[in-house]
Amino acid sequence: MVGFRLMSGDSRLIQWEGDVMITDPPYRAHVHKAATSHSHIRGARHRDLGFDHLDEGLRKWTCEVAAACKRWSVIHTDTESVGAWAAGLAAAGATYIRAVPWVRWSMPQLSGDRPPQGHEMIVVAYGCGVGKKHWNGPGNLTHLAHLCLRGEGKHKAEKPLDQLLDLVTWFSDKGETVIDPFAGSCTSGVAAHYLGRHWVGCEASEEWVKRGGARLRLASRGVYSERDTERIERWKITNAREVEDKARMRAVSDKALARAKERLANAGE
Numbered sequence: 256m257v258g259f260r261l262m263s264g265d266s267r268l269i270q271w272e273g274d275v276m277i278t279d280p281p282y283r284a285h286v287h288k289a290a291t292s293h294s295h296i297r298g299a300r301h302r303d304l305g306f307d308h309l310d311e312g313l314r315k316w317t318c319e320v321a322a323a324c325k326r327w328s329v330i331h332t333d334t335e336s337v338g339a340w341a342a343g344l345a346a347a348g349a350t351y352i353r354a355v356p357w358v359r360w361s362m363p364q365l366s367g368d369r370p371p372q373g374h375e376m377i378v379v380a381y382g383c384g385v386g387k388k389h390w391n392g393p394g395n396l397t398h399l400a401h402l403c404l405r406g407e408g409k410h411k412a413e414k415p416l417d418q419l420l421d422l423v424t425w426f427s428d429k430g431e432t433v434i435d436p437f438a439g440s441c442t443s444g445v446a447a448h449y450l451g452r453h454w455v456g457c458e459a460s461e462e463w464v465k466r467g468g469a470r471l472r473l474a475s476r477g478v479y480s481e482r483d484t485e486r487i488e489r490w491k492i493t494n495a496r497e498v499e500d501k502a503r504m505r506a507v508s509d510k511a512l513a514r515a516k517e518r519l520a521n522a523g524e
Contacts, residue, residue: 257430259444259454259471263464266436266457267316273434273455275427276324279331279414280317280437284308286333306412306460314339318347320436324382327390327426331357331414332376340378350381355396357418359403374398377422392425393497394504404482410440410463416486417493419446424494427452441467445474445483 262269281287287308321328321344328349332340334356341351354376377399381388401418419442427433429451435443438456440463447454448471458464473479479487 257448257451257453259448259475260456261438261441261444261464261468261471262455262457263459263461264457265459267313269436269457271320271323271434271436271455272432274325274431276321276328276330276434276436277419277422277426277443278317278329278435278437279412279439279443280313281306281309281412282333283336285335309336314343315347317436318343318349320434321380322347322349322382324349324434325384326382326388326431328378328380328382329422329426330378330380332378334372334374334376337376337378344378344380348383352379352381354378355398357399357401359401360405379426390425391428392421393500395500409482413440414442416442416446416483417490419443420450420487420490420494423447423450423452438467439463441471444471445479448474449487 317330318340321330328344330340332354337354341354344351356374357377358374360373399418399421401415401421404413404415423433423443423446427447427450430453432453432455433443433447435441435454435456438444438458441456441458444454444456444467456467458467470480470483474483
């Protein structure tokens with residue numbers, strides 16, 4: 256039986272142990288300062304994200320948690336911060352693997368003097384585990400293309416559930432423990448529980464601890480909001496396609512290997 260644990264307060268006061276970390280820490284100061292929203296009624300206005308921006312101390316600590324994880328760490332970030340994350344992970348003893356773009360919906364560039372930035376990045380690193388690395392994702396992955404969440408009532412930095420279902424599927428195995436020191440609305444916890452992983456998270460905001468905790472309790476009984484249900488159904492379709500593609504690619508590889516063995520055998524006659 257899988258379980259989850261949601262804690263409240265400063266994540267840095269907790270001793271973290273896990274197989275995989277999938278998390279969404281704050282972004283750099285410029286992102287918080289430049290955050291805007293737009294509506295036909297109110298027009299463009301600054302959007303307060305409701306939490307402090309990332310500083311170097313918090314980045315260093317997050318990298319140390321990644322280094323202590325047994326396997327993968329998957330960290331959401333703004334594009335310009337990828338280099339800083341790579342350097343911080345290396346300094347902490349983790350192995351920086353690469354960054355994968357998430358091409359999401361973006362509002363137009365209101366100034367009109369430059370192109371909009373319609374993507375964020377997901378940094379992938381590996382921790383202290385020994386032996387051959389493995390993951391469950393598609394070999395032809397070039398980017399993520401999950402639609403960004405919109406509407407009222409969501410966490411201001413909430414990531415789409417179908418994206419977290421993909422990330423949990425790709426970077427962890429059933430029965431492993433996924434940790435999230437920046438839990439927010441606990442989307443990673445819902446995804447982990449749905450997919451048969453243990454989950455441990457922490458969130459600083461009491462409001463979101465209550466709302467995220469309620470969401471987790473409902474998910475543990477197989478009850479999901481309308482928005483979550485729609486994202487789960489969307490993920491089921493894309494995941495089925497991935498399974499079919501992997502089976503097709505495996506069949507092609509097996510056929511090519513069989514032909515190569517046959518040629519070698521014939522050459523030796």
